[in-house]
Amino acid sequence: MSRRTPPPDHPMGALHLPLPETATLSNGVSVWLLPDKRAPVVEFRLVLPTGGRAFDDPEWLGVAGATARLMTAGTPRRTSLQIADEAERYGGSLGFAANTETATMYAHCLAAFTEPMLELIADVLLNPAFPDNEIEIDRANTLQRLALQRTQPDFLAEERFRQVLFGAHPYHYYAPDEEAVKRWNAEHLHRFYREHYCPQGATLIVVGDFSPKRLLKHLEEQLGAWQGALKQDKLPAPNTEPVETGFHLVPRPNSVQSVIHMGTLCPSRHSPDYWGLLVGVSVLGAGASSRLFLTVREQYGYAYSVGAHLDYYRRISAFVASAQTATENTFDAIRQIRAEIDRLLNEPVPPEELQAVRNYLIGRHMLSWVTLGSIANLFMQIAIHGLPMDYWHQYPEQVRTVSRESVQDACARYLRAERMSIVVVGEESLRRNLEATEDSGASEQEG
Amino acid sequence: MKIHDATIPYQQHTLSNGLRVILSPHKVAPVVAVLVMYKVGSCNERPGKTGFAHLFEHMMFQGSENVPREMHFKYVESNGGVLNGFTSYDLTTYFELLPASKLPLGLWLEADRMRSLAVSQENLDNQRAVVKEERRLSVDNQPYARAMERFREIAYDNFANQHSIIGSMEDLDNATLADVQEFFKIYYAPNNAVLVIAGDYDGRRVMREVRTYFEDIPPQPAPPPVDCSEPDREERREVFHDPLASVPALAIAWKIPRRNTLENDALQIAGEILVGGRASRLYQRLVKEEAVAVSVSGGAEARPAPSLFRIFTLHHPTVAPERVEALIYEEIERMAQEGISEAELERVRSQILAQRWSDNLYYGMQSPLGRALSLAYCALFEGDPGEVNTMLQRLMRITPEQVREAVGRYLATSRNRTVMTILPGASQGGAA
Numbered sequence: 001m002s003r004r005t006p007p008p009d010h011p012m013g014a015l016h017l018p019l020p021e022t023a024t025l026s027n028g029v030s031v032w033l034l035p036d037k038r039a040p041v042v043e044f045r046l047v048l049p050t051g052g053r054a055f056d057d058p059e060w061l062g063v064a065g066a067t068a069r070l071m072t073a074g075t076p077r078r079t080s081l082q083i084a085d086e087a088e089r090y091g092g093s094l095g096f097a098a099n100t101e102t103a104t105m106y107a108h109c110l111a112a113f114t115e116p117m118l119e120l121i122a123d124v125l126l127n128p129a130f131p132d133n134e135i136e137i138d139r140a141n142t143l144q145r146l147a148l149q150r151t152q153p154d155f156l157a158e159e160r161f162r163q164v165l166f167g168a169h170p171y172h173y174y175a176p177d178e179e180a181v182k183r184w185n186a187e188h189l190h191r192f193y194r195e196h197y198c199p200q201g202a203t204l205i206v207v208g209d210f211s212p213k214r215l216l217k218h219l220e221e222q223l224g225a226w227q228g229a230l231k232q233d234k235l236p237a238p239n240t241e242p243v244e245t246g247f248h249l250v251p252r253p254n255s256v257q258s259v260i261h262m263g264t265l266c267p268s269r270h271s272p273d274y275w276g277l278l279v280g281v282s283v284l285g286a287g288a289s290s291r292l293f294l295t296v297r298e299q300y301g302y303a304y305s306v307g308a309h310l311d312y313y314r315r316i317s318a319f320v321a322s323a324q325t326a327t328e329n330t331f332d333a334i335r336q337i338r339a340e341i342d343r344l345l346n347e348p349v350p351p352e353e354l355q356a357v358r359n360y361l362i363g364r365h366m367l368s369w370v371t372l373g374s375i376a377n378l379f380m381q382i383a384i385h386g387l388p389m390d391y392w393h394q395y396p397e398q399v400r401t402v403s404r405e406s407v408q409d410a411c412a413r414y415l416r417a418e419r420m421s422i423v424v425v426g427e428e429s430l431r432r433n434l435e436a437t438e439d440s441g442a443s444e445q446e447g
Numbered sequence: 448m449k450i451h452d453a454t455i456p457y458q459q460h461t462l463s464n465g466l467r468v469i470l471s472p473h474k475v476a477p478v479v480a481v482l483v484m485y486k487v488g489s490c491n492e493r494p495g496k497t498g499f500a501h502l503f504e505h506m507m508f509q510g511s512e513n514v515p516r517e518m519h520f521k522y523v524e525s526n527g528g529v530l531n532g533f534t535s536y537d538l539t540t541y542f543e544l545l546p547a548s549k550l551p552l553g554l555w556l557e558a559d560r561m562r563s564l565a566v567s568q569e570n571l572d573n574q575r576a577v578v579k580e581e582r583r584l585s586v587d588n589q590p591y592a593r594a595m596e597r598f599r600e601i602a603y604d605n606f607a608n609q610h611s612i613i614g615s616m617e618d619l620d621n622a623t624l625a626d627v628q629e630f631f632k633i634y635y636a637p638n639n640a641v642l643v644i645a646g647d648y649d650g651r652r653v654m655r656e657v658r659t660y661f662e663d664i665p666p667q668p669a670p671p672p673v674d675c676s677e678p679d680r681e682e683r684r685e686v687f688h689d690p691l692a693s694v695p696a697l698a699i700a701w702k703i704p705r706r707n708t709l710e711n712d713a714l715q716i717a718g719e720i721l722v723g724g725r726a727s728r729l730y731q732r733l734v735k736e737e738a739v740a741v742s743v744s745g746g747a748e749a750r751p752a753p754s755l756f757r758i759f760t761l762h763h764p765t766v767a768p769e770r771v772e773a774l775i776y777e778e779i780e781r782m783a784q785e786g787i788s789e790a791e792l793e794r795v796r797s798q799i800l801a802q803r804w805s806d807n808l809y810y811g812m813q814s815p816l817g818r819a820l821s822l823a824y825c826a827l828f829e830g831d832p833g834e835v836n837t838m839l840q841r842l843m844r845i846t847p848e849q850v851r852e853a854v855g856r857y858l859a860t861s862r863n864r865t866v867m868t869i870l871p872g873a874s875q876g877g878a879a
Contacts, residue, residue: 003513003555003558003559003660004513005513006522006552006555006556007551007552007554007555008551009526010548010549011548012477012526012527012546012548012549013477013546013547013548014477015476015477038475038813039804039806039812039813040452040804041801041804041806041813080725080735081725081726081731081735084724084725084726085726085794088724088725088726088794088797088798089793089794089797090797091797091798091800091801091804092801093724108801109801110797110800110801110804113797136738137734137735137738140738140741140763141734141741141742144694144741144761144763144764145741147693147694148590148692148693148694148741148761150693151590151691151692151693152589152590153588153589253690254690254691255588256583256587256588257580257583257584257587257588287520287524287529288508288520288524288530289517289520289521289524289525293520294517294520297577298516298517298573298577299573300573300576301572301573301574301575301576301577301580302576302580303577303580304577304578304580304581304584305580305581305584324580324583324584324588325580326579326580326583355525356521356524356525357525359524359525359526359527360524360525360527362527363524363526363527363528363529363545363546364527364529366476366477366478366527366546367478367529367544369476370475370476370478370813370814370815371806371808371811371813371814372806372813373806373813374806
């Protein structure tokens with residue numbers, strides 16, 4: 001065996017993936033069960049399709065988030081301490097989060113405690129009390145957390161980025177409104193809970209070491225009493241073009257580095273253009289052999305962390321290329337990112353590079369089937385985005401069959417320079433240069 | 448609860464050049480982890496050379512005799528794998544997580560760079576720039592991060608433990624290509640490393656492949672020993688003005704014994720009960736009952752060297768830091784006097800077992816990488832990969848009385864304590 005050349009290649013083994021057993025509880029909750037004994041652990045995920053920030057009343061931004069946080073703040077039978085103590089006693093945790101559109105519950109426990117954990121989940125989910133003292137503590141801490149977040153450059157970048165992409169569309173809601181935080185009370189949380197935490201449309205995913213038949217019986221016993229009519233709330237269709245393109249500076253005093261978010265709106269995972277776009281964006285910025293990593297970082301040393309990815313919403317996605325670079329390199333880094341995006345639009349991806357990226361995506365996908373929690377998260381994605389149940393089973397084949405033409409077509413359609421919004425968080429002194437760069441950028445486009 | 452279920456199986460071999468090889472079968476998915484851990488970290492650095500171990504870790508991706516620059520990334524990712532490396536106070540680790548059929552590729556890549564690093568001045572300059580951006584990203588541009596770097600400098604007394612892993616900008620500027628080559632020769636030898644293969648591999652051929660790639664890499668003289676010992680001392684206090692912060696914070700730490708001692712084990716349990724999660728005593732007291740704090744975190748470090756028991760809390764600007772500090776000491780004193788309950792201990796045991804089974808890629812047993820990391824660590828620092836299993840048994844046997852004693856001796860005292868008050872904004876009269 002020569003050590004001069006890499007070992008002979010062997011094809012990747014195929015992965016035999018299970019599909020969940022599905023059932024519907026008497027109150028309409030969809031249940032997806034994936035029994036799997038690789039670890040003595042059970043993972044629970046619950047998806048509530050309208051529990052997210054986008055369904056907040058615009059006058060009361062942040063109520064969705066507060067409802068999620070305070071779901072574990074007490075029930076008539078348990079204090080917040082008892083809830084936390086029990087979940088930890090079961091070798092687990094239990095919490096809710098408000099995302100852009102959905103609210104999700106994450107819970108897990110050691111398999112030996114599956115039934116008491118389920119009883120705890122049911123009590124919390126069906127009987128939240130939103131006690132006044134807990135609301136007051138949460139209010140005070142939320143205000144401090146907001147102050148903290150406004151010192152963190154990544155938070156500031158994401159907040160502005162959503163504003164420039166979505167304008168007034170509720171997808172832009174990212175952080176609570178301070179005035180609303182100061183005013184909301186238990187009634188606001190109870191109302192949001194009544195209207196959005198309903199069995200109808202909810203999906204419960206359970207993955208791990210359990211017996212499906214027995215679990216299903218317990219689910220019906222514990223969750224069957226959960227009732228309520230979902231408020232028929234429809235979001236307006238999101239805009240498909242970014243509301244504001246061009247440069248946007250978020251001044252942050254004392255910055256020694258600029259955080260750059262460059263991106264635009266793209267179609268959702270349901271679009272026929274999606275797979276070409278996914279592969280193109282991955283060529284550009286997924287992993288350590290991507291173009292952005294090899295140029296912006298390895299060739300120029302502008303950034304430690306640089307990459308590109310798609311953020312998914314139910315009806316749209318957002319392309320984001322991001323980097324953090326020393327203040328003085330801000331414009332060189334932006335130019336370099338733009339140049340790499342343009343190369344993707346103007347030249348077909350060489351066949352070897354395309355094959356390498358397909359393998360990378362398929363291999364990384366395989367790794368997400370290694371642990372119970374990440375398997376649960378894969379199916380949660382299906383529930384959140386309304387994807388076909390065999391979406392992940394088809395994923396390797398979809399990626400394998402993407403052609404270089406479809407990559408270039410999709411990139412040329414969606415990643416054109418004039419569709420890009422660029423947010424920079426950094427020194428105020430960058431503003432003058434930003435405006436100058438914007439001018440030269442525009443003239444380059446015309447020329 | 449059955450602990451034996453959580454035992455990690457392994458076999459150990461030692462090659463003629465001193466490389467320890469640990470195999471751990473785990474066939475839940477067609478995936479294999481290849482991990483090499485070298486016994487060198489920031490604690491081996493000398494004054495004027497801070498950040499070097501970590502800068503060197505970057506250089507290990509910059510090319511070796513048969514793997515040109517950039518190709519390490521490309522070989523792994525184009526074969527469906529992921530890779531990375533990290534540096535800590537005590538060690539440096541490199542790993543690939545690969546489709547099972549690609550195991551020989553991982554072995555070839557790791558052997559090539561253990562045998563023959565091939566780096567140029569240009570690559571060094573480039574990675575120096577990248578590491579400076581990493582420093583800006585993780586320290587200089589973040590609230591509280593500079594404070595935490597300074598905190599470590601005053602919490603410890605021995606230079607080996609005091610300085611940060613990322614190092615200072617000035618020292619990074621002074622690193623030379625000759626330094627890189629010397630560091631490689633001293634520390635990156637097979638006899639100063641452990642190789643672990645965990646996951647789905649063919650047990651009949653794996654050692655043959657390992658020998659083919661690694662056995663003829665020459666050993667080196669043992670690296671110079673490093674003295675990490677810490678003297679006892681009186682309390683040390685400092686105020687830190689953080690212009691990037693908006694919420695005041697308080698950091699407290701005590702020096703405590705290394706891992707794999709009864710004292711450190713008992714303080715791990717104490718840490719879980721004091722600050723591990725929402726049912727913990729300090730969270731309940733500071734955040735809920737007294738409502739003085741926004742968050743509290745910390746616990747006992749488990750280094751193979753003198754460690755810190757740390758508490759970090761963000762508190763409300765209207766509350767004096769002295770009040771928060773007094774409440775923390777009150778809870779510690781209560782634990783030192785009254786001990787802990789069996790119910791609390793049961794909760795912590797469940798949590799320890801659950802952390803063991805966690806799906807975290809780096810420390811959970813569900814992940815082949817998690818298994819590989821634990822085995823390598825225990826082999827390198829305790830001379831026994833099986834310590835990963837006995838550690839769990841040890842922790843499960845800790846009694847309330849042992850916790851009470853350890854808290855009384857190491858935490859309920861101002862001895863070896865460091866307290867830092869972090870105030871938002873620039874210092875009075877300081878630069879804006």
